[in-house]
Amino acid sequence: MSQRIAPLALLGLAALAACEEKKPQPAPAPTGSTTAAATASAKPKPAIEPTSTSVNPFPALPASFASAANAASDDKIALGKMLYFEARLSKNHDVSCASCHAIDKHGVDGEPTSTGHKKQKGGRNAPTVLNAAGHMAQFWDGRAATIEDQAGGPILNPIEMAMPNEKAVLDTLKSIPGYVDAFKKAFPADKDPITYDNLKKSIGAFERTLATPSRWDKFVAGDASALTDDEKAGFKAFDAAGCPSCHTGTLFGGTMYKKLGEVKPYPGLKDNGRFDVTKQEVDKFAFKVPSLRNVEKTAPYFHDGSVKTLDEAVKLMGVHQLGKELKAEEVTAIVTFLKALTADAPKVAKPDLPPSGPKTPKPDPG
Numbered sequence: 001m002s003q004r005i006a007p008l009a010l011l012g013l014a015a016l017a018a019c020e021e022k023k024p025q026p027a028p029a030p031t032g033s034t035t036a037a038a039t040a041s042a043k044p045k046p047a048i049e050p051t052s053t054s055v056n057p058f059p060a061l062p063a064s065f066a067s068a069a070n071a072a073s074d075d076k077i078a079l080g081k082m083l084y085f086e087a088r089l090s091k092n093h094d095v096s097c098a099s100c101h102a103i104d105k106h107g108v109d110g111e112p113t114s115t116g117h118k119k120q121k122g123g124r125n126a127p128t129v130l131n132a133a134g135h136m137a138q139f140w141d142g143r144a145a146t147i148e149d150q151a152g153g154p155i156l157n158p159i160e161m162a163m164p165n166e167k168a169v170l171d172t173l174k175s176i177p178g179y180v181d182a183f184k185k186a187f188p189a190d191k192d193p194i195t196y197d198n199l200k201k202s203i204g205a206f207e208r209t210l211a212t213p214s215r216w217d218k219f220v221a222g223d224a225s226a227l228t229d230d231e232k233a234g235f236k237a238f239d240a241a242g243c244p245s246c247h248t249g250t251l252f253g254g255t256m257y258k259k260l261g262e263v264k265p266y267p268g269l270k271d272n273g274r275f276d277v278t279k280q281e282v283d284k285f286a287f288k289v290p291s292l293r294n295v296e297k298t299a300p301y302f303h304d305g306s307v308k309t310l311d312e313a314v315k316l317m318g319v320h321q322l323g324k325e326l327k328a329e330e331v332t333a334i335v336t337f338l339k340a341l342t343a344d345a346p347k348v349a350k351p352d353l354p355p356s357g358p359k360t361p362k363p364d365p366g
């Protein structure tokens, strides 16, 4: 670094010397460059530019989260979308993925914890499905490696969709003529396309389309005016506080596990988090660092949905993750910035679902 600066400094000195030599001559009219420099120093500098080094760790979102292992096609995505809204994949035909992850509510249900089969409550807050395919792993504890692996879980979870086993799910799908056709189209090379694996792949292919670029992405693509001055100052506050040490990458999260209470223990924790997956003591109370995209719209917060407002969540992060009492102005600035990560919810209407056939099982409230 110093080796690079040195020649520049010498050049600067040489330039100064040159100016001094010209001193005796009549003062020249100000050159273009000195005028520009004077104007620039008169105006307050914008807090950040699209090319600022502090901005680099947060590149623009891709248009979708493509996967080599699950190549997308329009037919696969269309089938995945139907299955996402399909309540007949639940025991009592009353719960679908969309019940707990409403796309028009930014992929969440707005509840501290969700309600599934027989109105049973789970122990964790439903994270958003928007941009979830971009995470390093799924669930608060990362127990599913991919969005496809994840999609098979809730259908068989007794307190979520409560289907007894994979065969019951496949029998239901095979009894609905519209699904027989849709699976054939989505998996044209398969002899027997209605499989649990293909169900997971189609739901995954649909979820991989749920990328939500916001004004932040316009900004990093080079449009410095896409953010307000307050939002730029808010990003600086976010950066200065140390949030990017955990909330990093295009999703502002989803790249690592960290303990809730990394610096100062968090009171009253009941959920062991990642420890349940790894059984490693270091993972006790560790959770996947959540994405901050659309966080304005996904209250309540934290793995247990115990925090009602974004201001409170940010304040608690300061105390427990960074060991800092953030000032009220800092919290306001950071929240102002976080709101620039909000995009419109994707316009995904519930598709027409194919009618049941004579053998389709009836709802089972038991």
Ligand code: HEC
Pocket (backbone or CB within 6 Å): 084, 095, 096, 097, 098, 099, 100, 101, 114, 115, 116, 117, 122, 124, 125, 126, 127, 128, 129, 132, 135, 137, 138, 139, 140, 141, 147, 150, 151, 152, 154, 155, 159, 160, 161, 203
């Ligand atoms: C009864 C409510 C409920 C239903 C139904 C449900 N989910 Fe979830 N979902 C949750 C909860 C709660 C979690 C977090 C659980 C955990 O981390 O242990 C979750 C986690 C996820 C995640 C992980 C996101 C992340 O950030 O890690 C994805 C993706 C997801 N669900 C997709 C789906 C799909 C697809 C379906 C339908 C097949 C579905 N969910 C059905 C409540 C539900």
Ligand code: HEC
Pocket (backbone or CB within 6 Å): 238, 241, 242, 243, 244, 245, 246, 247, 257, 258, 259, 260, 262, 286, 287, 288, 289, 290, 291, 292, 295, 298, 300, 301, 302, 303, 304, 310, 313, 314, 317, 318, 321, 322, 334
């Ligand atoms: C040491 C790592 C770390 C640091 C530093 C950190 N966070 Fe977090 N953040 C996490 C983890 C882990 C969670 C999930 C906690 C949980 O749910 O139990 C989280 C959760 C959040 C949430 C709630 C999101 C949701 O969907 O529930 C917000 C908002 C948040 N952080 C913002 C910030 C801000 C702003 C800063 C800087 C002031 C910050 N974080 C600093 C690790 C960190």
